[in-house]
Amino acid sequence: MQLSNDQETDNLDIDIENSENLGSKPQVLSDKKLIKEEVKRRLISGIQTAALEYDSLFNEEKATLNKDYVLLSLLFRRMFFYKLNEKLSGLSCDHTLRLTKQILTQMQFKRGKINEIIDVFKKNGGQCDCEILYNVESQLIGK
Numbered sequence: 199m200q201l202s203n204d205q206e207t208d209n210l211d212i213d214i215e216n217s218e219n220l221g222s223k224p225q226v227l228s229d230k231k232l233i234k235e236e237v238k239r240r241l242i243s244g245i246q247t248a249a250l251e252y253d254s255l256f257n258e259e260k261a262t263l264n265k266d267y268v269l270l271s272l273l274f275r276r277m278f279f280y281k282l283n284e285k286l287s288g289l290s291c292d293h294t295l296r297l298t299k300q301i302l303t304q305m306q307f308k309r310g311k312i313n314e315i316i317d318v319f320k321k322n323g324g325q326c327d328c329e330i331l332y333n334v335e336s337q338l339i340g341k
C-alpha cells in the first residue's frame with residue numbers, strides 16, 4: 199500500500215480514504231452537523247465529499263427512463279429535491295414555484311439555466327413546489 203501525500207486530518211476525509219481499498223462506498227454520514235454541511239456544499243458548489251443516507255433513495259434504473267435524466271439526476275445529487283422538501287415541510291404549498299426559484303438561485307444557476315430547469319419540471323408535471331416533489335422527484339426515487 200502506498201501512503202498518500204495528502205494526509206490532512208480532516209474528519210470528513212478519513213473514512214472515505216480508508217474505504218477505498220475495500221472498494222466499498224464512502225461512509226454514510228450520521229452526524230447532523232456534518233450532514234448539514236455536506237448538503238450545503240453539494241447545493242452551492244456541487245462538490246460531494248461524503249455519502250448521505252438520502253443518496254440511497256436514488257433509483258438509477260427508474261430515473262434513466264426519463265428523457266431529462268441527466269439534468270434531473272444532477273439536481274438530485276446537488277440536493278435540490280432534498281432542500282425543497284426541507285423548505286416545504288411544515289408549510290402548505292402556495293402553488294407557485296417560489297421555493298424552487300429560491301433554491302435554484304442559491305445553487306448559483308444563471309437565469310437562463312433556471313428557466314430551462316423550470317421548463318423541465320413543468321414538462322414532468324411539476325407546476326409548483328409541491329408538484330415537483332410529488333411528480334418529479336418521485337420519478338427518480340423509490341421502486
Ligand SMILES: [Zn+2]
Nearest residue numbers: 291293326328
Ligand atoms: Zn403546490
